[in-house]
Amino acid sequence: MADLKITDLHKYYGSTHVVKGVDLEIPAGEFTVLVGQSGCGKSTLLRTIAGLEDANQGSIEIGGQRVNDLPPRDRDIAMVFQNYALYPYMTVFENIAFGLRARRTPRAGIEPKVQRAARMLAIDHLLERFPRQLSGGQLQRVAIGRAVVRNARLYLFDEPLSNLDAQLRDEMRGEIKRLHQDLGKTMIYVTHDQIEAMTMADRIVLLRDGRIEQQGAPLELYERPATRYVAGFLGSPAMNFVPASLTAAGNALVVRTRDGTELALPPTRAETMAAHAGRPVVLGVRPEHMSRGGAGEARAGIVRHTVTIDLLQPTGARTYATFRLGDAPVVAELQAHDVSQPGERIELAFDMNRVVLIDPDSELVIAG
Amino acid sequence: MRSATRHRIKLALRLAAASAITLFFVFPIYWLFMISFKTADEIYSYPPTWWPGQIQFNSYAVLFKDGDATTVWNSFVVASASTVIAMFLGTLCAYAIARFRTGGDHLANWIISQRMVPPIAVVFPIFLLYVWLKLVDTYIGLILLYTAFNLPYVIWMMRGYILDIPRALEESALVDGCTRWQVLWKVVFPMCRAGLFATAIFTFVFAWNDFIFALVLTRTEVTTYTVQVTHYFGGQSNFWAKISAMSVLGTVPIFIIVGFMQRYLVRGMSLGAIKG
Amino acid sequence: MRLSSRDRRFSLSLVAPSIFLLLLVGVFPLVYLLVVSFQGITMTELDTSFQGLRNFRMLFDDERLWQSLLHTVIFTAIALPLELVLGLAMAQLFIDKLPGRPVFVALLVLPVVVSPIVAGATWSLMFDQRFGPINEVISWMLGGETTILWTIKPDLVYPAILLAEIWQWTPFMFLLLLAALSAVDKSQLEAAAIDGAGWWRTFFRIVLPAIWPVMAIAILIRALDLFRLFDIVWALTKGGPGTMTETISIFAYVKGFQQFETSYTAAVALMIIVLLSVVVMAALKRVELTR
Incomplete structure (x- = not known):
């Protein structure tokens, strides 16, 4: 059964239409990540679910009950805020106990619950401290503890890690995911960071300009994006887009870039895409879709092409090599020692089974 | 070496200028205080002496014996009562304006413009109203007027302090199970404790130092200390001992209070334009 | 929302x-003033009949009223720039590191928080012709007993009142401008110094624009206070000698509460409110008070 069901939700700020008709169903126990660029309406959507904003149109149901007209306190939700939202004049213990006390939990029940939540987050030694005495990571743990201690139906996270430095963020990501596995609660997590979305989500809901662009499991979105926007949003470094055209060459179908490079599609894909022959397309190729030529076997769909590297960015294990393909700069993710200096000419193997082709007019990914 | 000397000379000059300026601003207050400790003979001796020959408190004793000192108590009663009421009502109003934008910019602007109306224009019709309501020369009358007159200031200042509170703190409390009222008591008030304190002090000082309202609306029963001071003025011969002693009685509490809140002074005086 | x-x-x-x-x-009060100002109430008769614009027409012929308005404008026009310039100069003096600065600042706050009526009383002590320290210092400098009637002689009352007024409120300007100056971005000043800008240029191009918002509010607050000037003048001269230092507030007080010209005072009060509203509206448009 759906734990959260949103139907045709609209939200305006003044005359600005922020959420433009969202339909969403989230099954119980799922970890859903709402992701998108700033201003896409993801935070507004979350705040509307929480009841901090009123929906202008549409319905929100939590556990089968319509909650549009309920104040936040009656929606059976817990929420973690971006800037921690801890009360500076209360100790960590009091902060965590705040929600229990506000709901008139019997005094005897509060202490063990707080202790358990604190142990779970490894902050049980900090309970007597005040927020100003804690580090950023500890503050975030307390903020999460405050939500966890409540046995809520729905847990909402509003960009909880965006104030932490990179290393802490990686660490907390894992912890929140583990927390979800341990508690088995329905969680909705808002972020602008596609890596957070990919690593944490059971399901990603990608928002763009107030609408759902695509939703599904992380790898599903990554490997089979529905639109150019989704293809470009997920993945780092981002997917390369090369303007090209689809040309029939006998039985085969060839992607021809503006500089005349021809990359042939494997026969299976050529069949399904035959209808697009003769039309302009955008070739979407991820950095890992290219590899150093010598290693590859002569599998179907592997196309070799020699390029001139003009920029190298070694990261240690991998090296990002930039070259030009039909006017467009393209980044390929290679092994560390595949290429030694800019200007080098190397042969790359393009995996044409995995690249995507996009219709430049509709920006939709061409199926097949 | 030479630049170090020049630097030292410059510092000495600045220090001298600062001392001279401070002397100019402090001396009249020193003179006021000092007069109150002199004997009558010494006050009216020529040439004037720059410090009391012998410190004595007779001027104060007279004020207490005659009952004039109760005017300080009157000032205290009306100032503190009006401060408490104005703080309570004003903070609630400020919260609505800050968080819900109740009334929009128009209400906020109207409220601050109320602060700018000259007292004399307000007190005149109020006086006529009070005559009719029999509120002249009563605590209630003065308290009511001070409350209303200080409300715009309280609302304006508290609005600023409340806007400084991160919204998420309140939202978090709402999600955690608080009603709007509980959010006010458990989050908003504790979060702006310093602001409440500073604004209350200013409100108190405004009422405490007021002259014109008290002059018009009091007779004998609830005369405040500022009005009492002017009772000692008399044509050519002023009662210097009483004037100074009464002024000191009214001024010392202010000095003590202000000493405790140096940090908030500038924000309070600039109507919140400068954040300390 | x-x-x-x-x-x-x-x-x-x-x-x-x-x-x-x-x-x-x-x-x-506004409604009440409006009603009363169209009636004919004075000390001697309680005439509540409709008198039309009679009281308002009287306003135009009332020499004393326009004089008091002029006095108010004179006080404002002299005191405000002086307080501003002196306050700014003092703020400049104190902005750099200075030993004992907190003590200086704490002492300089004192005049501001004293009740204006007490400030007036204090200065009448200072100005006392025989027992006051000012005449004593002048005597000492001139080397002979000097008796100057500060609050009585027509050509001295204005300087006397202005001195008291400036004494009380220059520290107000000083405190606000000191806070504003300390908030000026130091890296901008350093950049200007590296670019070779002189003191005046730096001041007018960088410092002044940076502190202007605060300065504008300080000017607005003080201008409105000066417009209602009452206490200090009341304590020093009660508007005298004659009506020489009568401000608009004192004029209204005398009319309403000493001569009991109720209806006429209502018209005066209305005029004050209207006049001020116009000024305030214009000023608020220029000053950023609302964040």
């Missing part, structure tokens, strides 16, 4: 008591 009906009810219940009280002192 869209509010749910429960939030709207809640917010209205929060503002209602304050608005009620403000209407009481903000709108009631």
Whole structure:
């Protein structure tokens, strides 16, 4: 059964239409990540679910009950805020106990619950401290503890890690995911960071300009994006887009870039895409879709092409090599020692089974 | 070496200028205080002496014996009562304006413009109203007027302090199970404790130092200390001992209070334009 | 912002008591003044019949009223720039590191927080012709007993009142401008120094624009205070000698509470409110008070 069901939700700020008709169903126990660029309406959507904003149109149901007209306190939700939202004049213990006390939990029940939540987050030694005495990571743990201690139906996270430095963020990501596995609660997590979305989500809901662009499991979105926007949003470094055209060459179908490079599609894909022959397309190729030529076997769909590297960015294990393909700069993710200096000419193997082709007019990914 | 000397000379000059300026601003207050400790003979001796020959408190004793000192108590009663009421009502109003934008910019602007109306224009019709309501020369009358007159200031200042509170703190409390009222008591008030304190002090000082309202609306029963001071003025011969002693009685509490809140002074005086 | 009906009810219940009280002192007087100003109430007769614009026509012929307005303008026009310039100069003096600065600043606050009526009383002590320290210092400098009637001689009352006024409120300007100066971005000053800008250029191009918002508010607050000037003048001269230092507030007080020209005073008060509203509206448009 759906734990959260949103139907045709609209939200305006003044005359600005922020959420433009969202339909969403989230099954119980799922970890859903709402992701998108700033201003896409993801935070507004979350705040509307929480009841901090009123929906202008549409319905929100939590556990089968319509909650549009309920104040936040009656929606059976817990929420973690971006800037921690801890009360500076209360100790960590009091902060965590705040929600229990506000709901008139019997005094005897509060202490063990707080202790358990604190142990779970490894902050049980900090309970007597005040927020100003804690580090950023500890503050975030307390903020999460405050939500966890409540046995809520729905847990909402509003960009909880965006104030932490990179290393802490990686660490907390894992912890929140583990927390979800341990508690088995329905969680909705808002972020602008596609890596957070990919690593944490059971399901990603990608928002763009107030609408759902695509939703599904992380790898599903990554490997089979529905639109150019989704293809470009997920993945780092981002997917390369090369303007090209689809040309029939006998039985085969060839992607021809503006500089005349021809990359042939494997026969299976050529069949399904035959209808697009003769039309302009955008070739979407991820950095890992290219590899150093010598290693590859002569599998179907592997196309070799020699390029001139003009920029190298070694990261240690991998090296990002930039070259030009039909006017467009393209980044390929290679092994560390595949290429030694800019200007080098190397042969790359393009995996044409995995690249995507996009219709430049509709920006939709061409199926097949 | 030479630049170090020049630097030292410059510092000495600045220090001298600062001392001279401070002397100019402090001396009249020193003179006021000092007069109150002199004997009558010494006050009216020529040439004037720059410090009391012998410190004595007779001027104060007279004020207490005659009952004039109760005017300080009157000032205290009306100032503190009006401060408490104005703080309570004003903070609630400020919260609505800050968080819900109740009334929009128009209400906020109207409220601050109320602060700018000259007292004399307000007190005149109020006086006529009070005559009719029999509120002249009563605590209630003065308290009511001070409350209303200080409300715009309280609302304006508290609005600023409340806007400084991160919204998420309140939202978090709402999600955690608080009603709007509980959010006010458990989050908003504790979060702006310093602001409440500073604004209350200013409100108190405004009422405490007021002259014109008290002059018009009091007779004998609830005369405040500022009005009492002017009772000692008399044509050519002023009662210097009483004037100074009464002024000191009214001024010392202010000095003590202000000493405790140096940090908030500038924000309070600039109507919140400068954040300390 | 869209509010749910429960939030709207809640917010209205929060503002209602304050608005009620403000209407009481903000709108009631206005309405009442309007009514009374069209009647003919004086000390001797309680004539509540409609008198048309008679009281307002009297305003134009009342030499004393226009004089008092002129006095108010004179006080404002002299005191305000002086307080501003002196306050700014003092702030400049104190902005750099100075030993004992907190003590200086704490002492300089004192005049501001003293009740204006006490400030007036203090200065009447200072100005006392025989027992006051000012004449004593002048005598000492001139080397002979000097008796100057500061608050009585026509050509000395204005300097005397202005001195007291400036004494009390220059520290106000000083404190606000000191805070504003300390908030000026140091890296901008350093950049200007590296670019080779001189002191004046730096001051006018960088410092002044940076402190202007605060300065504008300080000027507005002080201008409005000066417009209602009452206490200090009352303590020093009661508007005298004659009506030489009578401000508009003192004039209204005398008319309303000493001569009991009720209806006429109502017209005067109305005029003050209208005049001020126009000035305030114009000023608020230029000053960024609302964040």
